[in-house]
Amino acid sequence: MAEIIVVGGGAAGMMAAIKAAERLKDDGKNKQGAVLLLEHNEKLGKKLFITGKGRCNVTNACDTEDLFLNICHNPKFLYSSIYGFDNQCVMNFFEKQGTALKIERGGRVFPVSDHSSDVIKALSEALRKNGVEVILGADVEEIILSDDGGSVSGLKYKLNRKSCSVSCQKVILATGGLSYVSTGSTGDGLRWALDMGHAITETRPSLVPFVCKEEYVRKLQGLSLKNVTVTIFSGSKKLYSDFGEMLFTHFGVSGPLILSASAAVGDKVIKEPLSMVIDLKSALDFDTLDRRLLRDFDENINKNFENAVAGLLPSKLIPVVIELSGLDPKKKVHDISKEERQNFVRLLKAFPCTITGLRDYNEAIITRGGVAVKGINPSTMESKLVNGLYFAGEMIDVDAKTGGFNLQIAWSTGCLAGTSAAESI
Numbered sequence: 092m093a094e095i096i097v098v099g100g101g102a103a104g105m106m107a108a109i110k111a112a113e114r115l116k117d118d119g120k121n122k123q124g125a126v127l128l129l130e131h132n133e134k135l136g137k138k139l140f141i142t143g144k145g146r147c148n149v150t151n152a153c154d155t156e157d158l159f160l161n162i163c164h165n166p167k168f169l170y171s172s173i174y175g176f177d178n179q180c181v182m183n184f185f186e187k188q189g190t191a192l193k194i195e196r197g198g199r200v201f202p203v204s205d206h207s208s209d210v211i212k213a214l215s216e217a218l219r220k221n222g223v224e225v226i227l228g229a230d231v232e233e234i235i236l237s238d239d240g241g242s243v244s245g246l247k248y249k250l251n252r253k254s255c256s257v258s259c260q261k262v263i264l265a266t267g268g269l270s271y272v273s274t275g276s277t278g279d280g281l282r283w284a285l286d287m288g289h290a291i292t293e294t295r296p297s298l299v300p301f302v303c304k305e306e307y308v309r310k311l312q313g314l315s316l317k318n319v320t321v322t323i324f325s326g327s328k329k330l331y332s333d334f335g336e337m338l339f340t341h342f343g344v345s346g347p348l349i350l351s352a353s354a355a356v357g358d359k360v361i362k363e364p365l366s367m368v369i370d371l372k373s374a375l376d377f378d379t380l381d382r383r384l385l386r387d388f389d390e391n392i393n394k395n396f397e398n399a400v401a402g403l404l405p406s407k408l409i410p411v412v413i414e415l416s417g418l419d420p421k422k423k424v425h426d427i428s429k430e431e432r433q434n435f436v437r438l439l440k441a442f443p444c445t446i447t448g449l450r451d452y453n454e455a456i457i458t459r460g461g462v463a464v465k466g467i468n469p470s471t472m473e474s475k476l477v478n479g480l481y482f483a484g485e486m487i488d489v490d491a492k493t494g495g496f497n498l499q500i501a502w503s504t505g506c507l508a509g510t511s512a513a514e515s516i
């Protein structure tokens with residue numbers, strides 16, 4: 092029998108197990124195996140390994156209060172967990188484990204080594220030091236409740252095709268969301284939570300690329316743009332606008348700016364197509380850009396239009412923008428009217444596309460939605476319905492923008508779930 096079983100060896104589960112064991116130790120109650128961590132993959136932290144393009148953006152070094160501004164859903168639910176184990180605590184934790192960290196643009200924190208494997212090593216070492224028993228390849232199948240259904244009493248899992256059952260006082264579910272299923276996030280925890288009476292808010296992929304309607308968008312695949320402003324509308328209502336980097340793909344658009352936009356407008360996109368305009372020349376306002384074009388035209392007065400604008404944009408974009416402008420690429424610059432030129436400027440300031448959908452979970456950095464927060468005590472992460480059942484990480488209906496904030500949620504909720512489970516043993 093274990094005292095506490097953590098299901099899921101991702102960021103939240105590993106932190107929960109470490110903090111539970113640390114607390115039991117502080118209270119003189121820890122013995123080898125008192126905390127058991129079950130993971131159905133053959134290794135820990137499979138998703139962590141691919142985070143931050145293999146570099147793992149562990150958290151964000153912003154002011155603690157600013158963490159909440161970067162949480163898209165249910166930030167208030169996270170007050171206790173984040174104030175209990177904030178971004179500074181996360182940095183101290185890893186530095187103490189010997190993983191030196193560095194801060195990059197936008198406060199993003201990475202290991203100095205640029206290797207996510209070092210983050211996993213630090214967590215694995217902390218698990219070992221605190222006597223957490225880890226069973227890999229353990230596919231948890233069922234949470235066992237007391238006869239009256241009011242508290243947890245154990246769980247069943249399969250190991251090497253053998254069915255095992257183990258009793259315990261507390262179960263911490265940290266099975267993740269539904270995105271990147273190949274990393275082990277299969278949604279099992281959401282199904283168990285539902286079976287145990289928890290409401291699950293509607294889930295959808297988030298921090299995910301957009302599918303676009305236009306064929307010309309697909310023609311631009313592989314082109315990445317820096318310093319552009321993307322604005323998204325529903326009809327004439329502006330829903331979102333931000334500045335940054337994006338990428339054209341074989342289905343639509345992706346890149347940091349687009350992933351962030353998907354967190355803001357994803358709920359709308361799944362209901363109706365949205366129009367998006369890209370300001371290809373954000374640094375120049377309309378008049379300045381018009382003057383720049385006029386200068387280019389003056390210098391190339393006898394050239395073809397397509398050659399006169401060659402220096403203005405990446406070469407892949409030129410034929411597409413010219414086609415959209417309706418101007419003949421071979422037209423001599425001196426034959427282009429003021430109106431035609433200004434229409435072209437308008438196009439550069441608002442390159443149009445139509446967002447028709449989101450790519451699926453396999454391309455989504457996170458899952459939006461999950462176990463409804465109204466069923467979880469925010470001061471402990473314990474279920475309000477089942478005693479001894481705790482939740483941590485992405486499976487809860489909380490999500491954040493890119494920049495290290497989603498992992499911060501995993502560390503903070505994991506820490507609180509682990510500590511509170513151990514405190515009540």
Ligand SMILES: Cc1cc2nc3c(=O)[nH]c(=O)nc-3n(C[C@H](O)[C@H](O)[C@H](O)COP(=O)(O)OP(=O)(O)OC[C@H]3O[C@@H](n4cnc5c(N)ncnc54)[C@H](O)[C@@H]3O)c2cc1C
Binds near residue numbers: 136144147276483494
């Ligand atoms: C490509 C990519 C890059 C990302 N980069 C960043 C980044 O740089 N910074 C950032 O903040 N966030 C990033 N994220 C998001 C972040 O990785 C997640 O929000 C975070 O890992 C969630 O942690 P978790 O522990 O809740 O879930 P997970 O990491 O998904 O862990 C859940 C674990 O539970 C296990 N499990 C599930 N069901 C069972 C079962 N039945 N039995 C046993 N085990 C089970 C799974 O195998 C898995 O190991 C990225 C996500 C992706 C996909």
